[in-house]
Amino acid sequence: MRAIITVIGKDKVGIIAGISAVLADNNVNILDITQTTMQDVFTMIMLVDIKGVTIDFSLLSEKLEKKGDEMGLSVRIQHENIFNSMHRI
């Protein structure tokens, strides 16, 4: 099962490091990363594989959110299918 993580907020040092540490701790594999900065707003989108994840999805989601709060960022994880179904026929 694959999910998409989006990180939105003000650019600063250590965003990728912070988020990927949470992912590594919970056995989430990063498949792809894209990032852009538009008018000072940092946007990172990660495609991850959560097949081997060791904890409940909602707990992982909470952990990422908490990490985001610490760094002043909005972090969310969503099942990949929501984007596929909306944008792909």
Next chain:
Amino acid sequence: MIRSMEVIETIKMIQEECLDIRTITMGISLRDCCHSESKISRAKIYDKITRLAADLVKVGNNIEKEFGIPIINKRVSVTPISIIAESSDEEDYVKFAETLDEAANTIGVNFIGGFSALVHKGYTIGDRKLIRSIPEALSSTKLVCSSVNVATTKAGINMDAIKEMGEVIKRTAHLSEKQDSLACAKLVVFANVPEDNPFMAGAFHGVGEPECVINVGVSGPGVVKCALEKVKGADFGTVSETIKKTAFKITRMGQLVAQEASKRLGVEFGIVDLSLAPTPAVGDSVAYILEEMGLEKCGAHGTTAALALLNDAVKKGGVMASSYVGGLSGAFIPVSEDAGMIEAVKSGALTLEKLEAMTCVCSVGLDMIAVPGDTSAHTIAAIIADEAAIGVINNKTTAVRIIPAIGKKIGDIVEFGGLLGSGPVMKVNNFSSEEFINRGGRIPAPINSLRN
């Protein structure tokens, strides 16, 4: 891989434009819960609902978390209770409403629909008892919703039932006077009622439906409004195309959630209802979409045309996004649940007569309309008759959910709270319809019903 812009677009729709799944509604057949003893019948009803829908709320919450899309309501609809209770020795159907309320409480759903009767051609014994018990049933329970179908294109209009519903609505209003006659918000009178509608208060599980089914109602007026902001001044072809594309995306969400819910609950997928259902939240209004098309206020001349375009484009866009479409499917125009409608009424732009015209082209009818508490039962019945006629002649669903707010006058505000919102009491035509309503009988089915 999905492109960044697409990811951002979806997130923006959910975060800023109020995109949500309005409801996952589980339809449950209670046809095997009939019994000559009321107590046994009610125990069977309670057991079946709490067994089949035990995980509904949990599954809904999990899908919401995993996909990151809010699912506002989890609901249950059941076979019209008049059909189930009829076999029993019970005289007081309020007890059946209490059973539904208890079951809904146990499983934690937001509403349960199906305290209903279908009387478009006439009453059975159970229909009569059920309709008589509606006022007390709705004012003594919290989560139970009731609907009565009084007309179809095939059968014509049951004017006796309409007369009685005028009285039932008044009694219901009186019994819940302390809560601004809130119980009336849980009662809908239909013409051409759909059997698979997931939206309340009109949801019930039709007799042609399977044992258990998942129906999903989408929403998203805010998303359509935001999309139209980007094509300011463009011609109507562009407006229609924009709405279609947006409706497609919204409906795909609904289809996805419906499939997931159906898979996880092990229950058949029924339909997705392509409706634009507003909420009182700012930015989640159907009226604002109409205003975005260039009307100063919803209710101005041109509003009916704007709504017709919107309703049609929503269906065209949505229909390809879902494998099975059903329910009401179209734009809702409830007054108290829509911030833009409320403003339009307050400013004098939107009247009851204009709303009636709008119901000719929207998906339902006169919805969540507060009128003065002293409006007579005959006048309420006549309002229902007008709506039923629009539905019957035009082969569409129409409905009336009207609240005679006891003790309130034109311009006063009634507060229902939550998704039901609040609304100004609207002016009603005061000339009498009494003699008309007192005639009784049935208005025959129209010539366009003879299609065989």
